[in-house]
Amino acid sequence: MAFAGEQASRGCELTPRRFRRLLWLSLAVPATLVLIMASVVAFEVRQLRQALQWVDHSDTVVAETRSTMRQIVDAETGLRGYLITGRQEFLEPWRESSATPAQFAKIEKMVSDNPPQKQRFIATYENFQQWLNYSREMIRLRDTHGDYMDFERNLEGKRLMDSIRNGVATAINVEQALRNTRLERAAQLDADFDFSLVGLSLALATTLTLFSRFQLRHLAEEFDSALRRAEEKATMERQRKRWFSTLLRSVGDAVIATNSEGQITFMNPAAEVATGWSEAEAKTLLLQEVFRIVNAETRESVENPVDKVRRLETVVGLANHTILIRKDGSEINIDDSGAPIRDVDGKIIGIILVFRDITSQYELERALRTTEKLALAGRITASVAHEINNPLDTVGNLLHLIQSDTDETRRSEYAALASLELKRVNHVTRSMLSLYREARSPVPVDLKDVVNSALTLLESQIRNKEAQVTCNLPTNSTVEGFPAELRQVFTNLLYNSLDAISQGGTILIECTTPDTEKVVCVAIADNGHGIAKENLPRLFQPLFTTKGLDGTGLGLWVCKGIMEKHGGSIEAKSGDTTGSAGATFTIILPRRFPDRRITSTAAEAA
Amino acid sequence: MQKQGNQWQPTILCIDDEPVGLMVRAKLLEMSGFSVITGVDGPSAMDLYRKNDVDLVLLDYMMPHMHGGEVARELRSIDPRTPIIILSAYLTLPEDVTAFADLCLVKGLPPPDLVAAIWRLLENRQAEVAS
Numbered sequence: 001m002a003f004a005g006e007q008a009s010r011g012c013e014l015t016p017r018r019f020r021r022l023l024w025l026s027l028a029v030p031a032t033l034v035l036i037m038a039s040v041v042a043f044e045v046r047q048l049r050q051a052l053q054w055v056d057h058s059d060t061v062v063a064e065t066r067s068t069m070r071q072i073v074d075a076e077t078g079l080r081g082y083l084i085t086g087r088q089e090f091l092e093p094w095r096e097s098s099a100t101p102a103q104f105a106k107i108e109k110m111v112s113d114n115p116p117q118k119q120r121f122i123a124t125y126e127n128f129q130q131w132l133n134y135s136r137e138m139i140r141l142r143d144t145h146g147d148y149m150d151f152e153r154n155l156e157g158k159r160l161m162d163s164i165r166n167g168v169a170t171a172i173n174v175e176q177a178l179r180n181t182r183l184e185r186a187a188q189l190d191a192d193f194d195f196s197l198v199g200l201s202l203a204l205a206t207t208l209t210l211f212s213r214f215q216l217r218h219l220a221e222e223f224d225s226a227l228r229r230a231e232e233k234a235t236m237e238r239q240r241k242r243w244f245s246t247l248l249r250s251v252g253d254a255v256i257a258t259n260s261e262g263q264i265t266f267m268n269p270a271a272e273v274a275t276g277w278s279e280a281e282a283k284t285l286l287l288q289e290v291f292r293i294v295n296a297e298t299r300e301s302v303e304n305p306v307d308k309v310r311r312l313e314t315v316v317g318l319a320n321h322t323i324l325i326r327k328d329g330s331e332i333n334i335d336d337s338g339a340p341i342r343d344v345d346g347k348i349i350g351i352i353l354v355f356r357d358i359t360s361q362y363e364l365e366r367a368l369r370t371t372e373k374l375a376l377a378g379r380i381t382a383s384v385a386h387e388i389n390n391p392l393d394t395v396g397n398l399l400h401l402i403q404s405d406t407d408e409t410r411r412s413e414y415a416a417l418a419s420l421e422l423k424r425v426n427h428v429t430r431s432m433l434s435l436y437r438e439a440r441s442p443v444p445v446d447l448k449d450v451v452n453s454a455l456t457l458l459e460s461q462i463r464n465k466e467a468q469v470t471c472n473l474p475t476n477s478t479v480e481g482f483p484a485e486l487r488q489v490f491t492n493l494l495y496n497s498l499d500a501i502s503q504g505g506t507i508l509i510e511c512t513t514p515d516t517e518k519v520v521c522v523a524i525a526d527n528g529h530g531i532a533k534e535n536l537p538r539l540f541q542p543l544f545t546t547k548g549l550d551g552t553g554l555g556l557w558v559c560k561g562i563m564e565k566h567g568g569s570i571e572a573k574s575g576d577t578t579g580s581a582g583a584t585f586t587i588i589l590p591r592r593f594p595d596r597r598i599t600s601t602a603a604e605a606a
Numbered sequence: 607m608q609k610q611g612n613q614w615q616p617t618i619l620c621i622d623d624e625p626v627g628l629m630v631r632a633k634l635l636e637m638s639g640f641s642v643i644t645g646v647d648g649p650s651a652m653d654l655y656r657k658n659d660v661d662l663v664l665l666d667y668m669m670p671h672m673h674g675g676e677v678a679r680e681l682r683s684i685d686p687r688t689p690i691i692i693l694s695a696y697l698t699l700p701e702d703v704t705a706f707a708d709l710c711l712v713k714g715l716p717p718p719d720l721v722a723a724i725w726r727l728l729e730n731r732q733a734e735v736a737s
Binding site for chain 1: 624630637670671693695696713714716718
């Protein structure tokens, strides 16, 4: 059944080729039938005409024979007249019968198709010749006054004439009978012709009717199914359109489509919520009127995505930190991409813009960054408290000694010592504060200073672990950037190294690039427990930690973010592959800050 | 335990990894009438404790190798009765540290208060011995 249905459905497809074939058949079949009928009719007409010709022929033969017979009779009558009267004028008809042989020849020729008839005429003609000889003899006898009245002789004449008469009569009778037969045949043919004409006409009419009916029905079916298919296609198209429309309307992301001029043609509900414009209001407006975007930090307007897509003719993403100004003037952070809509020829006929409100994500990330900064501060509090409280305790003790002692030399010694201890406190508090205090724009930063202040903050941890820290940074390791953020990176990495090493472990900080390079690579290598291979890919993901509750899982994620902001990168390598333990973190920083327009986000937290 | 004239001069073992802080604290205690022995870490503290007649131990908490709590536990295993004070930069210390000390003090305490606390512990100890 399925196969038959498949066959039928395949047969039903009305292609232009099939239609032409159908049309051709509709013309060719009737034309062929008419042609056949015409041939049959022509053939029958020809046969009828032939039959009638034969009837005519017989008539002619009979007429000619009769005429010849009359001549012969006239000649005999003339001969008798002459014999009786002896007057020459009676011989006139007899003389005229000299044409009779030609007449016979003509008739013989005419009946040449009928040998018995021909034979009959030949015999009659021979009798006639004999009679002619006889008549000549009788004329000669009359002229010579012979015995032309001899009975025997005259009987001979009568006998010859009778045989001629009989021959002619027989021939005429035969020809008459032949004529009748031929006439009958003609009548028969005529009847046949009528019959076949009517029959053929009927057959033709029936065939044409049936054929046309069949073809028309076939055509109608084809037309019907074509129409049905077209309808089905249209329904499917409508459903598809509705499906796409529903899809676009139900996606969580905001979607705006424009025509090639940049006029808005579609907006989904998410886009309405995000922009504050309803689709009805926004339709036919230019995209930049509804989709007003600025850089989150510089407040400079960002290139209109329509122009950008048209310019690059490809899918484009917007720059980071883009803010959309809504209809009511409020602002949201968005993340978006634009793509060209092309027609079948590849021409751009519009642009589709997909974006989402990432304000909460943006806020969350900012909160996470702040959290991490606080957590880092918390982690180094132990160190800082030690570094501050110890000298302060000593200063307190020294002040007491100064108060109690009377020896001026010792008192000034105590005061000098107290001053030194206070300097230590000052140094630590400065380092601590520099984690937060930040410039609004990138400034030249000496990485050596950054590393040294990070080491200051971690001094007591270093002492406790008896870590051997070597810092091989050249004097000219200056980059453009935000010092507090870079200090956060180094503090984080060094803190991790101190965590990883065992008592008396080593940490090596060195620059691996020459001064001339456009980037500075700094590697921090330790001989600690290293990083498990399975953890390496997740190392820089937020909230990934191997330190349990002691870690926030944000440290390296923030480091990566800061490096990216500086146009640099950070990578981790574990010594496991070489057999020896230890981990190496390499940071790569360009000497020049990538985009001077971007200002620090850390400034807001300060 | 030494006698200087008619006054009792108790011996205090003072341990700190910060040399300046240790030196100043020792000076202060000496001025307050104590005899002071100093050491810079846990192992030296054990050594000095064994070799000398110590009345009270004053330990810094944050030190390399062994922190103050660990040193206190070791000292308790030698003599559970000698008073021990742990000085730290933190407001609170873990219980396994405080358990081995008679007193935990935060650094930055006014020197007379520290001296008073030392005398109180020494007097309590003397009273225990007498009874």
